[in-house]
Structures are given as structure tokens and as C-alpha cells.
Amino acid sequence: MVGRSHSTGPETGSQIISKQQQQQIATGGTTRIKNLNRFTNFVKTGMEGYILSTAKFTCSPVEQPQIILDARIGGVEGVMWSNPSTYYTCNVTKPKKETKLKGLKSFIAYSLTCSTTGIQVSRRYKQFDWLHLQLTNKYLIIPIPPLPEKQVSGRYEEDLIEHRRSILQLWVNKICRHPVLSQSEVWKHFMSCTDETKWKKGKRLAERDEYVGGNFFSSVNAPNVVLDVANVGTAVERFARLSRSLDESCRKIYDQVVETQKRMAGPYKANWQKMAAAFDSLGQSLDIGGNANNSSVQNAIKTSAHVLHKIGEQHEEYGHKHLEQLLDFLFVAKGTFAAIPDVVNIHKSAFAKIRENERYQNEGKLSAEDAENIRQKVDVCSYSMLAEINHQQSERDLDFATMFGSFFSQQAAFYHNIGNQLTHLASLYKPK
Amino acid sequence: MVGRSHSTGPETGSQIISKQQQQQIATGGTTRIKNLNRFTNFVKTGMEGYILSTAKFTCSPVEQPQIILDARIGGVEGVMWSNPSTYYTCNVTKPKKETKLKGLKSFIAYSLTCSTTGIQVSRRYKQFDWLHLQLTNKYLIIPIPPLPEKQVSGRYEEDLIEHRRSILQLWVNKICRHPVLSQSEVWKHFMSCTDETKWKKGKRLAERDEYVGGNFFSSVNAPNVVLDVANVGTAVERFARLSRSLDESCRKIYDQVVETQKRMAGPYKANWQKMAAAFDSLGQSLDIGGNANNSSVQNAIKTSAHVLHKIGEQHEEYGHKHLEQLLDFLFVAKGTFAAIPDVVNIHKSAFAKIRENERYQNEGKLSAEDAENIRQKVDVCSYSMLAEINHQQSERDLDFATMFGSFFSQQAAFYHNIGNQLTHLASLYKPK
Numbered sequence A, B: 001m002v003g004r005s006h007s008t009g010p011e012t013g014s015q016i017i018s019k020q021q022q023q024q025i026a027t028g029g030t031t032r033i034k035n036l037n038r039f040t041n042f043v044k045t046g047m048e049g050y051i052l053s054t055a056k057f058t059c060s061p062v063e064q065p066q067i068i069l070d071a072r073i074g075g076v077e078g079v080m081w082s083n084p085s086t087y088y089t090c091n092v093t094k095p096k097k098e099t100k101l102k103g104l105k106s107f108i109a110y111s112l113t114c115s116t117t118g119i120q121v122s123r124r125y126k127q128f129d130w131l132h133l134q135l136t137n138k139y140l141i142i143p144i145p146p147l148p149e150k151q152v153s154g155r156y157e158e159d160l161i162e163h164r165r166s167i168l169q170l171w172v173n174k175i176c177r178h179p180v181l182s183q184s185e186v187w188k189h190f191m192s193c194t195d196e197t198k199w200k201k202g203k204r205l206a207e208r209d210e211y212v213g214g215n216f217f218s219s220v221n222a223p224n225v226v227l228d229v230a231n232v233g234t235a236v237e238r239f240a241r242l243s244r245s246l247d248e249s250c251r252k253i254y255d256q257v258v259e260t261q262k263r264m265a266g267p268y269k270a271n272w273q274k275m276a277a278a279f280d281s282l283g284q285s286l287d288i289g290g291n292a293n294n295s296s297v298q299n300a301i302k303t304s305a306h307v308l309h310k311i312g313e314q315h316e317e318y319g320h321k322h323l324e325q326l327l328d329f330l331f332v333a334k335g336t337f338a339a340i341p342d343v344v345n346i347h348k349s350a351f352a353k354i355r356e357n358e359r360y361q362n363e364g365k366l367s368a369e370d371a372e373n374i375r376q377k378v379d380v381c382s383y384s385m386l387a388e389i390n391h392q393q394s395e396r397d398l399d400f401a402t403m404f405g406s407f408f409s410q411q412a413a414f415y416h417n418i419g420n421q422l423t424h425l426a427s428l429y430k431p432k
Helices: A019-026 A038-044 A047-051 A125-138 A158-177 A185-192 A196-207 A213-219 A229-287 A296-362 A368-428 B019-026 B038-044 B047-051 B125-138 B158-177 B185-192 B196-207 B213-219 B229-287 B296-338 B340-362 B368-428
Strands: A067-069 A079-081 A090-100 A105-114 A120-124 B067-069 B079-081 B090-100 B105-114 B120-124
Touching (some): A038 A296, A105 A125, A125 A185, A213 A368, A229 A368, A296 A368, B038 B047, B047 B213, B105 B125, B120 B125, B120 B185, B125 B158, B125 B196, B229 B368
Antiparallel strands (some): A105 A120
16 A cells, blocks of 8 residues: 555645755845745745836747736636637656666656657656756745655555555646646747757756746736725735635544545455354354255355455455545645745735835836836736636636546445445345 | 443353242252362252252242153253243333432332233343342253343433343343243243242242252253263254363453454544544635635535535444444353353262262162263253253354344445435545
8 A cells, every 4th residue: 555644644735955956046036935035035936026117138938928817707806817829738658667877777657648748758857856946946836736755765666666656646637727827938848859869958948937036027927907905905915814724624524534545445445344244153153053955045144244345355455445536636726825825925925016116206216107107016916816716716616526426426336336235135034 | 332341251151049048948948159179069959859859849830841852853952841832022221210218218220021011011120130140040951141240330311221231132022032941930021020028929939940950950841861972962062062162262352342343433534524523624715716716616515524524423423333233142152151160060960970870880889770860950951951051052142143243234325325325425526
């Protein structure tokens, strides 16, 4: 059985800063780090450069996410990322062991196939990890779902590998369904590049992307409609509270499913099998009766012992297969919720500039033009936040519907299957 | 909940000798007591009086059980109690509280209704207990099923009363199905006497019955075919071993069902309800989202919490209702098995006379005529034992088929019902 420890607590959002990232900051790129000093973070993420228009760009952004206002919905709820012209899916399949350095190093490579292009690439966990970092750095306002946790020991165990593949598939689904992430250059490169040289070149390109962090907002096309500050504040605050609460609730369900899984493989299975043993003992007792041909009742009792034992095993299997699937779902869902506070903090750091603006203007330290410029920049940030809030809301409903719908279906099938086996047993005792 | 302690260990067979019984012995009646000294027991049960033809009777027996040889079956397996011309059933219903001595004493009276006569009588536990003693004393060769145990504290609790009624019904069923017991005068009197004066008269008559204990065999009409001593010995020995083993196996199932019952009302129920609480918490989290009209997913989650909670309760209910019923069945079944060793000992004490006979004849202490008389008497005892063995075998198959058939049916219904509720839940998450 796969220990659950590797997926109990996704720690997204608090990335540890790497050498590469430090270089990225030094060379003008940005990175996102958790920092108690919000101001420092504000500078480091590139939010300051963006808001104060000090960032310099050498080229136009390749990606230009569009935000629209859905008039039918209206208000902050109607702020949406414009949907891409086509959606696609990407299958994560056939994890297989590969080696390099003449067999000295081995790793698991997963196969990714895009539904529209049909291109198939082979990617290892380390590459997913790199991609995750790029996405987190670039799309400050988008909570990036967590990758399965890296497990060092026993990482070639078959069900651990399958379990990781399943989480990676859910992760990829989330990216593909996102109107911004699904159009991301770095993701497209990851999903379609089959040539080693081109791959490395693309990597360097992504790492030198100018539109990462705060500068991402410079690539966003937001409506030229002034936002109501109070409405935005309320909507973002509610989103933050909701996300914290959902994170906690999902964790409760997660813990309860882990508990149920343990019970299924432990006492529940044992209870059925102890009953099986008791029937088995009764069947053996009847052998003393010395009937050459076992009576139908005697045969029914022996069959009962067998079936009860099997039902016990099915409890364990159910726990491993189906509850595991729900856990994977929940892992991704709550990991995404857990990434939201960082996203909200990014917005808050920008949003705080609105008040600062007013103060500076009152003190005569800021020209009306500069103030308007800053307000427009913060509005783009708010538009992005609102668009993301609304995307997360529809994702959340879809996620819950998918995971609980499939969970209850599987659970229903499990109980009906037991019911059918018991109905069969009951029929064996009916007078012929 | 009804504590199971009152029916975990039926202690049939080892009756404590009462003053009334001692008088019975003194006045020529016999009684059956467990005694380490088999010889003393042999005398006291009236077996000696019967085998040595020293018992004196003042009248012919009213009951004359007939033993037949079923030629289609042949051998010791073909020895059968002749079936009565008609079978009947008797319903034990409506336990109700009654008082006597102007309300100073209260007791529970059960209503008994015979299917053929339609006569309804009211009987209390004390009277069942008296009847049980009469049957045990009279029919030494027949294992009398156990009555529910007498419980002093809380004996008016509703489910305890219903539980006792249920065991009394099973007990009465056993009597009604038995070719000898169902024709018993004392039982017929018990089941049909509605007049208080006649009831007391009939009681005295039963207590003075001359054909009790060993003398019962004087009333039996057995075939006039000499039995093969070796065959009888093997059959009886096998029956004794089988009964001991079945007693033990049924006890195992019984204990396991008690264990399951506890789990159902404890950790199983709790597990469902903890999951319900987790869903409830998720539903409440979603309220923060502030949708005026709850989304369909949100409603589905709230309904899930409710249904999961209910399924938890159903686990406890199932344990109380249906597992309790199986326990009652098992109580009667294993209580009957537990009564068998005493029955076998009665036969053994008579059977031992065969060898004694040979020795005495060889020593010239016994005339050929007397020896033949003793052999005939022992044969009647053996015929009765074999008839009873065969009756117990068919009863056993019927009991197992009935109790396990109904157990698995109910269990199947329970699991299907859960399956249906879960299927309904799954449907709530389907996209509209």
C-alpha cells in the first residue's frame, strides 16, 4: 500500500528560493517568495516595477490574456478571463523507468499526449517541478495546483508511480482547463517539444521571460472601465475567507477518507473475515455428520465462508483503488485552495497602492497623471484577481461535482456489489 | 439496547433439583439431574426401573410415540419418529403487563394461539419455565431447546420483552415441529387450557405422570427388529461429536455477530457520521461564497451530509433489528446442541446394560429370558435415540437454512439500501 504521507499536506506557495531564481532576480526576472515583510516581497515579485511603471521591456508579450465583462452577470461576478478559441486535453500515461549516464541514474518518465496536436512527449518529475516553478513565478495571480510530493524512498514502487501519475493527470487537467495557463508558452513548450536541443533553448527562453511576476500584468488586456474599490475589496476578502474555509473542510474530508481507508483494510476487512472463519468452522463441523454427499445447506455454509472472505478482501481493494482516487482529487483541490492566500496577498500589495495614492495626492507628492497611471495599473491587477476568482469558482463547482459524483458512484457500486453477493448467498439457503 | 448477557450461554440440561422434584422422586415419579455418578443418575432418572422392568404403572400411557423404519433410507438413518397426522403452529404474540394480588405483583403475560384450535391462552415466563422442566424430565431422550434466560433487572423494558417473545416463539416452533413433543399432553394442556381451575388440575396431573424419565420408554412403540449394537454405538458417538462441534461453531458465529453488532452501533456508525460532519463543514464553508441561491453542487453537498448521517444511523438500527434476530436464532440452535450431551448420556447409561448383560449371562447370573427382556428395553431406548438423532438432523438443516437465508437476505437488503442512497447522492452531482 502507498503511504499517504506523501500527499497529506501540499505546501504550495512557499517555494524555497533557488540559485537559479536568485540569478533570475539579478538579471531582471522576478520570483515569488513567501516573505513576512510584504514590502520586500512587493519589490522582489516585480509588483513595484509594474505598479510604478519602472519595468523595462525589450519586446511585446507573446501571451496577451484578455479580460472581458460578462454583461449578463454584471458586477465583479461578471469579470472573466476571455475563453480561448479551443480547449484541449492532455493525457498523462505510461509512466516508465528510464536511465541515463549509461544506467548510472534512473528515473520515471511520464508520457504526455495533447488531444489537438497528437504530439507525445516524455517528461520526468524534475521537469514538472521546473514547470511548476515557472508557472508560479509568472502567474502571481493564479493559484497553481500542487504537484504530487517528491518521495525519495521506494519511488519505483508500482502503485506509488501510478498514484503520482494520477495526481499529475489531475494537475495537467487543471492547466488545460485554465483560460490563461492553457495558453501559456512555457506550458505549450513543455507539452509539445520533442527535440532535446529545442527543449533546452525553450527552457532558457522561459527563464528569461520578461513578463513574469508583476510584469505579467503588463501583458493583460483589461477593460477600460474603472473598478469600484469597495466592491473589489469585498469580493477579494470573501474569496480569501472562502478559500481558507474550503481548504480546512477539504482537509477534514481528506483525513476522514484516510481514516476510512485504514478501517477498510483493517477492522472492516477483519470483521468480514472473522465471520467467514466462523462459517468455515461450522462447515467443518458438519463434515463430522458424515454425509457422503454434502447437503445443500452444508454446501451453502461452505460457499458463505468463501464469499464472506472475499467481501472482506473487497473492502481493502475498494479502499486502495477508489478511496485513493478521491484522495488524489482532494489533494489537488485543497492544494489549490492552499495556494490562494499568496495570490490574495499579491493583490493586496497592489491594492494598498490605491490608499497610498490618495495620501500622496493629498500631500501633493503625486501628480494627478501619475496617480491615474497607478490606479489603472492596480485596476488591471484587480481585474485579473476578479477574473481568477470567477474562474476558481466555476472550477471549484466542477471539481466537487466530479470528485463527489465519482466517489458516491463508486461507493454505490461497492455496496451494490456486496448486496448482490449476499443476495446470491441467501438464495443458496432457499428450499429446492 | 438489550444487553446480550441474558442469552449468551444457555445452561440447559443441568437442572437444579427442586423440592417438588424431590417429592416427585419420592412418590414414584422421576426426575433428571446432572450427576457425576452415572449410576446414581441411572437410578434417579428412572432408567434402572425401566431397564430392569421394576417400574409399576397404574394406567396405560396416554401418549404412545411410534417409531418406524423408513425402508427407503434403511439402516440407522432410517429410524424415524412416526409423524403426527397433522402439524400445527402456535403464535406467541402481544406480551403485556398484568398484575395480581391487587397490583402488588406484576408480570408479563404472552399470548399463545394454536393454529388448529384457534384457542388463545395467556402464559407468563414462570409457566414456560415449569413446562420446560416437565418436558425435560419426561423426555430424557429429547434435547429440549432453551428458554430465554430469566432477567431480573429491567425486565419490563420494551425491547427486552420483545426479544424474549421472539425467543419464546422460536422455542414454541421447535416444540410444534417435533413429532413427539407436539403431541405431548402437558404441552397441549399448556397451549389450550383457559380455565384456572382446570389449569391447576392439569398441572398436578402432569407432575404425577407415571411415564416420565426412564418410564417414558415404556410408552414408546418401537419396531420389533433387533438392532446392531455396533451400528448404534457408531451413530450415537458421531452424533455426540457433531453436536459438541456444532455447539462450538454456533458459539463462534454468535460471538462474531455480537462483535459486529457492537461495531455497527459504534465505530461503523461513527465513521459514516464523521464523514457526514466533514461534508456538513464543507457545505457551511461554501455558504461564505455568498451565493443567494445555493448552487446545485452546494445543495448536493448538504444533502450528502444529511444522507451520510442517516446511513450511519441505519447501521445501528440494522444491528439492533436484524442481527438481534440472528442472535435469537443462534441462541435456540446452540442451546439445543448444548442439551444433547445429557441426552446421549441417558442413552449410554442404558446401552452399557448390553455389555453388563453379556457378562452376567456368562457368569450365569442372568437368565436368558431376563437378558432378552433387558435387550429389548435397551433397544427401545436405542430406537428412540436414533429417531431423535434423525429428527435433530432434519431440524438442523431447516434451522440453518432458515436463519442464514434470512440473515443474508436482510444483510443484502441493508447493503442494497445503502447502495441506492449512494446512487441517489451520485446523481445529485451529475451536470444538469
